[in-house]
Amino acid sequence: LLSFxxxxxxxxxxxxxITKEADPIETMLDIINAERFRKRLPRITRPYxxxxxxxxxxxxxxxxxxxxxxxxxxxALDSVTGxxxxxxYQIRNTTNEDVRRVITEGLAAQETAGQLRxxxxxxxxxxxxxxVDRIVRTEVSAAYEMGALKQFEGAGVxxxxxxxxxxxxxxxxxxxxxxxxxxxxxxxxxxPNCTRVFSPHExxx
Numbered sequence: 398l399l400s401f402x403x404x405x406x407x408x409x410x411x412x413x414x415i416t417k418e419a420d421p422i423e424t425m426l427d428i429i430n431a432e433r434f435r436k437r438l439p440r441i442t443r444p445y446x447x448x449x450x451x452x453x454x455x456x457x458x459x460x461x462x463x464x465x466x467x468x469x470x471x472x473a474l475d476s477v478t479g480x481x482x483x484x485x486y487q488i489r490n491t492t493n494e495d496v497r498r499v500i501t502e503g504l505a506a507q508e509t510a511g512q513l514r515x516x517x518x519x520x521x522x523x524x525x526x527x528x529v530d531r532i533v534r535t536e537v538s539a540a541y542e543m544g545a546l547k548q549f550e551g552a553g554v555x556x557x558x559x560x561x562x563x564x565x566x567x568x569x570x571x572x573x574x575x576x577x578x579x580x581x582x583x584x585x586x587x588x589p590n591c592t593r594v595f596s597p598h599e600x601x602x
Contacts, residue, residue: 488532
């Protein structure tokens with residue numbers, strides 16, 4: 398992810414990113430939404446999410462105390478593929494919104510092309526720190542829980558306990574409750590950096 402945002406940042410630093418003849422907002426958005434970036438994100442993140450999914454599956458096997466399936470299910474792997482498409486779309490939309498905002502602010506202040514590029518460069522400097530960390534923690538956690546839940550489902554578990562802490566209202570409401578596996582798969586995390594964890598409900602066969 399760090400290399401992904403660094404590549405976008407480098408492309409936006411180009412003198413071609415902002416010219417007097419072109420709309421700076423649309424020009425920069427065209428760079429961000431280029432096909433090479435759309436295809437790159439799923440390609441570089443998939444191996445790591447699949448590893449997290451496999452680790453979650455193996456942890457679930459240990460919790461179940463049985464030899465169900467040492468490999469993550471194909472259904473879970475298919476879910477990762479679909480999720481990567483959504484992830485790429487979400488990241489791209491957020492980046493588009495942020496770039497549009499900072500360029501609009503710069504244009505209102507009648508900044509030069511160099512100053513506008515500096516604004517966007519500063520934005521990506523932040524992406525290469527906090528945003529990368531947040532995305533990694535959130536997506537790896539979601540994949541890990543997905544792998545565990547698919548193992549529970551395959552082993553015949555229908556209900557899971559939710560351990561979610563009380564840092565916000567949504568987490569507090571979920572914490573200590575009992576969900577179906579389907580409900581958990583549909584809502585593995587409440588928000589970025591969420592610490593939600595699922596385990597088989599006692600007595601559930």
